[in-house]
Amino acid sequence: MFGAVTSIVVVLGIAFFREELEDELYRDKTDTKNYELKKFMEQPVGIQYSMLVLSELVCIVEIIVAVVLFQGARTRNASKCIFWFRIHCALLFLGILFSVVTIIYAEERIVLAIAVVIGLLYQCYSLWIVRAFIHQVNSLKFNVDDEDDQGVPLQEVQK
Numbered sequence: 001m002f003g004a005v006t007s008i009v010v011v012l013g014i015a016f017f018r019e020e021l022e023d024e025l026y027r028d029k030t031d032t033k034n035y036e037l038k039k040f041m042e043q044p045v046g047i048q049y050s051m052l053v054l055s056e057l058v059c060i061v062e063i064i065v066a067v068v069l070f071q072g073a074r075t076r077n078a079s080k081c082i083f084w085f086r087i088h089c090a091l092l093f094l095g096i097l098f099s100v101v102t103i104i105y106a107e108e109r110i111v112l113a114i115a116v117v118i119g120l121l122y123q124c125y126s127l128w129i130v131r132a133f134i135h136q137v138n139s140l141k142f143n144v145d146d147e148d149d150q151g152v153p154l155q156e157v158q159k
Contacts, residue, residue, distance in 0.1 A: 021041065061087065061091065065083070065084045065087045065088065066084070068084055069130065072084065076137050077137075078134050078137045081130055081133060082134060084130060085134065095120075096120070099116040099120075
């Protein structure tokens, strides 16, 4: 959710305050900070907006599939969880490609690479957790007479 809001704010900021941003970035010619942002602002406007809109679309898709995962986990519906798993694998693959390209062209490669590795580890961990949940849901055979009102087998609750 935070990523979607951030992307919208950045798109609106570039759309409405482009001149102010460029003036602030290039006010001090000896300033070495914000190099990546300066490099981004030197790209054609179409590339800037397409990158930001793509980022926004990915965030929106992640929010939608997160809701599907929540519903699937709440109702113990493995097919909804599998849907999240497949979409998340595709987004992870795209994220890896984007990260590799970004690291190649970045000035601060080490810092960026560390951040990417931490993010990838988190994404892989979340995939692993959902995969384990899917296996658990698929392995449990519910019997209506043996369930409490939450849909959890009484044998599992009593253990």
